[in-house]
Amino acid sequence: MNDTAQRRIRVLLAKPGLDGHDQGAKVVARAMMDAGFEVIYTGLRQTPEQVSRIALDEDVDVIALSSMAGSHLPFCRKLKPLLEANGLDDKLWMIGGNLPAQDHDALRELGFKGIFPTGSKLDAIVHYIRENAA
Amino acid sequence: MNDRAQPTLKRVINESGLEVQPLYTAEDVAASGGDAMIGQPGEYPFTRGIHREMYRKQPWTMRQYAGFGNPSDTNQRFKYLIANGQTGLNVAFDLPTQIGLDSDDPLAQGEIGRVGMSVDTLRDFEIAFDGIDLDKITVSMTINGAAAIAIAMYLAMAEKRGYDVKQLRGTAQNDILKEFIGRGTWIFPVEPSIKLVGDTIEYCAEHAPKYSPVSVCGYHIRESGATPAEEMAYAFCIARAYADEVIARGLHVDEFAGRLSYNFNIFGNLFEQVCKFRAGRSLWAKIMKEEYKAEKPGSMWLRMIAAGGGGGLTFEQPELNIVRGAYYALISALSGTQTMALCSYDEAYTIPTEYSARISLRTMQILIAEMGLTETVDPLGGSYYVETMTNQMREKMEQIIAETDAQGGIVKLVSEGAIQAKVSAQAYKMQRDIESGEFPKVGVNCYRNDQEDEHPVEFHPYNEDDARVQIESLNRVRAERDAERVTRALAAVCDAARAGANVMPAIVEAVKAYASVGEITQELVKVFGRYQEPIRF
Numbered sequence: 126m127n128d129t130a131q132r133r134i135r136v137l138l139a140k141p142g143l144d145g146h147d148q149g150a151k152v153v154a155r156a157m158m159d160a161g162f163e164v165i166y167t168g169l170r171q172t173p174e175q176v177s178r179i180a181l182d183e184d185v186d187v188i189a190l191s192s193m194a195g196s197h198l199p200f201c202r203k204l205k206p207l208l209e210a211n212g213l214d215d216k217l218w219m220i221g222g223n224l225p226a227q228d229h230d231a232l233r234e235l236g237f238k239g240i241f242p243t244g245s246k247l248d249a250i251v252h253y254i255r256e257n258a259a
Numbered sequence: 260m261n262d263r264a265q266p267t268l269k270r271v272i273n274e275s276g277l278e279v280q281p282l283y284t285a286e287d288v289a290a291s292g293g294d295a296m297i298g299q300p301g302e303y304p305f306t307r308g309i310h311r312e313m314y315r316k317q318p319w320t321m322r323q324y325a326g327f328g329n330p331s332d333t334n335q336r337f338k339y340l341i342a343n344g345q346t347g348l349n350v351a352f353d354l355p356t357q358i359g360l361d362s363d364d365p366l367a368q369g370e371i372g373r374v375g376m377s378v379d380t381l382r383d384f385e386i387a388f389d390g391i392d393l394d395k396i397t398v399s400m401t402i403n404g405a406a407a408i409a410i411a412m413y414l415a416m417a418e419k420r421g422y423d424v425k426q427l428r429g430t431a432q433n434d435i436l437k438e439f440i441g442r443g444t445w446i447f448p449v450e451p452s453i454k455l456v457g458d459t460i461e462y463c464a465e466h467a468p469k470y471s472p473v474s475v476c477g478y479h480i481r482e483s484g485a486t487p488a489e490e491m492a493y494a495f496c497i498a499r500a501y502a503d504e505v506i507a508r509g510l511h512v513d514e515f516a517g518r519l520s521y522n523f524n525i526f527g528n529l530f531e532q533v534c535k536f537r538a539g540r541s542l543w544a545k546i547m548k549e550e551y552k553a554e555k556p557g558s559m560w561l562r563m564i565a566a567g568g569g570g571g572l573t574f575e576q577p578e579l580n581i582v583r584g585a586y587y588a589l590i591s592a593l594s595g596t597q598t599m600a601l602c603s604y605d606e607a608y609t610i611p612t613e614y615s616a617r618i619s620l621r622t623m624q625i626l627i628a629e630m631g632l633t634e635t636v637d638p639l640g641g642s643y644y645v646e647t648m649t650n651q652m653r654e655k656m657e658q659i660i661a662e663t664d665a666q667g668g669i670v671k672l673v674s675e676g677a678i679q680a681k682v683s684a685q686a687y688k689m690q691r692d693i694e695s696g697e698f699p700k701v702g703v704n705c706y707r708n709d710q711e712d713e714h715p716v717e718f719h720p721y722n723e724d725d726a727r728v729q730i731e732s733l734n735r736v737r738a739e740r741d742a743e744r745v746t747r748a749l750a751a752v753c754d755a756a757r758a759g760a761n762v763m764p765a766i767v768e769a770v771k772a773y774a775s776v777g778e779i780t781q782e783l784v785k786v787f788g789r790y791q792e793p794i795r796f
Contacts, residue, residue: 143354143370145443148483148686155687155796168792169443170358172366194354195721199369225608225718243607244574244703246694 134258136187139167139176141204144194149222149243153191156247162187162254173200177207185216186258189239192222201235208236217258221245273531275488277651283643291650296541300595300636303548304541306649307637308595309560314633319591320598321623322399322564326351326376327610328725329732330387333376337391339613343620349399349600350387351375352409357444359405359780362729371726374610375401378409379733379775384416393417399430399474399564399598404446406433407455408779411767414467430471430520433459436497437476439673439790440682441483446780449674451787455762457504462763464505464515473501474520474564481524482570483679484686487531488652491539492659493678494521495546496669502551512551516558523563525587525594526571530648533639536565536594538652565596572607576702577716580604585622592632593639599623610719676793683796733775740773748772749782756786 138154140147147169154166165183167176180188188208192200197220208214219239220232229240239253271279280287288294296304301311310316323340325348326333337348352375355367361379362371371377376387388398402409410431418424435452438445445452456473463472477485477494485493498519505515523539525532544559553559568587572580581604591599601619603611611619626632639645663669672678692698699705748769755765762783769779 143358143360143366145354145438146441147443148441148683151683151796152687152690155684156690158796166794166796168794194370195373196369223608227718242574247690248694 134162134187134254135165135183135185136162136189136254136258137165137167137176137180137183137185138189138191139171139179140169141171141173141176141190141192141200142194142196143170144192144196145169146193147191149193150191153189153221153247153250156251157254160251160255162251173203173207176204177211177213180208180213180216181211187217187219187254188213189219189221190237192220192224195223197222197224198228198231201232201237205235215259217254219250219253221250273487273528275486275531275535275652275655277531277648277655279648283647285643287647288643288650291647292654293650294646296545296650296653297640297646298541303556303559304544305560306537306541307640309540309562309597311636313595313636314592314627315636318627318633319596319623320347320397321345321620322347322349322566322598322600323603323611323616323619324349324351324401324567324600325611325616327353327374327719328372328376328722329729330376330378330383332372332725334387334389334391336613336616337387340616340620341391341396343617344624345620347397347399347598348391349401352400352402353377354444356776357402357404359408359446359776361775361777362726362733364777368726371729373721377725377729378412379729379777380736380773381412381415381770382732382736382773384412385419388416393420393422393427393429397428397430399432401432402444403432403435403438403442404444404452405776405780406431406435407459407763407766408770408776410459410463410470410472411763411770414470415767415771424467426469427467428469428471430474431459432476432522433473434476434497434522436500436669436673437479437494440493440678441479445790447783447787448790449670451783452790453500453504453670455783456501457508458761458763460501460505460515460518461508461510461761463518464510468518471518471520471562473498473518474522475501476522478522478524478567480678480682484682484684484689486685487524487527487535488655489659489682490524491535491542492656492663493669494523495539495543495656496660496663498543499546499550500668500670506551512547512553513555513558516547516551516553517555517560519562521561521563523565524567524570525565525590526568526583529586529590529593530644531652532590533593534645534648534652536563536596537637537640537645537649538656540595542653542656562597564598564600565591565594566598566600567602569602569606572602572604573700573702574607576708577604577607579702580607581618581622584619585625588622588626589630589632592626595637605716608716608718612717612719614717674793676795679793680795736773737775744772745769745774745778749774749778752779753782753785756783
């Protein structure tokens with residue numbers, strides 16, 4: 126343990142678009158809180174503009190999306206330039222949920238380096254953040 | 260007893276929190292309350308079934324959830340399912356439609372026709388149900404936030420095609436309270452949302468007395484993390500909230516309770532599930548009879564769809580979901596449901612293909628044709644285990660309802676986010692238990708195929724062009740309709756909402772004028788406002 130006053134990792138966990146399935150997002154939020162991260166959970170129906178603004182205002186280290194209803198690619202295409210415009214390209218971008226394997230490369234190219242499709246383990250998500258968050 | 264050391268049996272507690280014994284006898288039944296609440300099928304308290312002959316007379320309705328793309332795409336899938344022996348329809352709407360947005364709304368971009376069919380105006384209903392005999396095939400609509408509009412469109416479409424709306428059967432999900440707990444397609448704040456549900460019940464009681472305006476869903480509460488006992492108990496609390504809303508307007512319980520229906524989940528332990536349904540049936544009858552003073556047996560019936568099972572299906576080894584689906588269908592049949600549907604094996608990934616939807620349909624048909632599930636009513640009735648557990652499940656549900664009432668009632672607890680926080684904490688614990696292996700899940704934490712990286716799932720193609728076609732179609736309707744009539748009708752919706760009157764007559768008039776889902780929703784938002792989600796962990 127590092128006993129210098131180290132800043133806790135701050136995670137923005139957002140539900141993009143109109144998808145109302147938040148069971149998984151809330152489970153992941155709890156796992157992140159248990160891991161000692163500060164979690165800003167947005168609730169449902171966030172627009173790309175909202176996600177980008179909250180990420181900036183809350184000065185987060187991680188921007189994580191939970192998408193279950195298939196609109197992840199159009200959403201991330203809109204979100205990417207907004208995050209860049211806010212100077213957030215050095216943050217860790219992640220996405221989880223119902224993400225077909227065929228879309229993973231496209232998500233990676235959009236800057237979402239952490240991809241956690243349905244079936245991912247909570248500990249794997251937490252570990253990935255510890256290893257990769259600034 | 261032999262003299263070998265007795266292995267200590269591990270205690271088994273089911274998901275609802277009840278201990279399961281290695282053996283049950285008549286003494287256990289007696290200790291749990293005996294046969295006081297069993298009765299005969301078709302008689303109060305209906306533990307064994309709401310009808311005397313049950314499936315001997317008519318098997319359960321088979322109603323796979325379907326809908327995607329434009330109404331014409333969905334119409335084709337409907338016809339495919341009907342041609343394959345499906346006896347009812349359950350319509351999936353896309354998210355913009357479900358939350359009251361038109362296809363040309365900027366927020367709808369990327370979501371049109373994705374998880375269900377898109378609907379903007381009555382024209383879309385006309386296309387979706389074209390060529391389908393609404394007397395033979397009953398239609399259930401999975402829509403909640405915008406349910407009042409969808410009901411109005413369905414009734415208007417049927418009337419236009421010459422059906423007598425007074426004789427028309429069908430169901431709208433229209434259970435908004437559970438949307439605040441899970442699923443999330445809310446639009447308006449809690450109070451006006453309940454008022455809207457009341458409006459639809461009141462309107463249908465008078466104008467479409469055979470139509471079921473509400474299907475109260477334990478289903479999604481269970482998916483959100485509730486135990487089976489909580490699933491049913493919370494659903495009853497929600498149904499009571501709607502009943503109270505309508506009774507406060509002066510209706511007698513027997514004027515509407517017979518058209519309330521339910522939607523429950525079927526994944527989990529087979530015996531716990533079957534006992535949940537048997538217990539729930541008698542508890543609902545008791546609530547209606549004793550608390551609400553219902554007199555008609557139909558008002559006491561727990562009419563239900565016992566279906567889905569999505570929460571039990573796995574992403575890993577998806578073909579095992581076909582097997583799970585077969586057991587879930589067996590649970591549903593043993594539970595005495597009126598309607599059945601199964602999540603398809605690929606549904607953890609995508610919208611079911613025709614192929615996977617047909618497997619689900621055939622699974623139910625095998626139970627009817629080959630397994631003898633329709634021959635005898637309540638075949639598990641009389642089992643020491645099942646009767647004991649049924650009594651214990653009923654007691655557990657009564658306990659949960661009493662606790663909910665003592666804490667201020669379901670409406671208050673949902674408004675504050677308390678139920679959401681409770682079931683979400685349970686979902687987290689379950690996920691941890693699955694990951695640790697404490698709660699066994701084949702293919703996930705045991706019997707894994709670690710070499711496997713290819714999943715035999717074909718993805719439902721999303722047609723990017725659907726959105727353009729849908730918006731063009733909406734624009735055509737807007738250009739062709741009587742603009743003045745639309746303006747008048749929309750103003751009337753707003754006026755009715757502002758006056759606190761039942762908004763359904765005005766909504767029906769507006770949909771007949773081809774006002775859109777988004778336009779009508781906007782009028783209601785002006786008066787009701789929008790829901791703000793409480794974030795609580």
